[in-house]
Amino acid sequence: MIMITKDMYVADIIMMDRGVVPVFMEHGLHCIGCAISSAETVEMACMVHGIDCDTLLADLNQYFGATETEGQKA
Known part of the structure; x- marks a missing residue:
């Protein structure tokens, strides 16, 4: 499973x-x-953008968790 962390580059x-x-x-x-x-x-x-990092990370990890699950179903 892909785990997104705060130290990873956006790009x-x-x-x-x-x-x-x-x-x-x-x-x-x-x-x-x-x-x-x-x-x-x-x-x-x-x-820089005044965004809650924990909330963004949760959503990013939810996205990657969901896409990985969908990929396993295919």
Whole structure:
């Protein structure tokens, strides 16, 4: 199972599955494609944008858990 942590880079998470972009956007991270995302960790992005890191991480991990479960059903 993929486990997203606050130390992971935003761009790396998106490269794992581009379908995760709406999760970031729902939390107010709209500059997903900007150059900073490749050098910004989840924690850094949350601090800059005033987002609750624990809530975002929970939603990201829920997304990846759900996609992994769906992939096993296929």
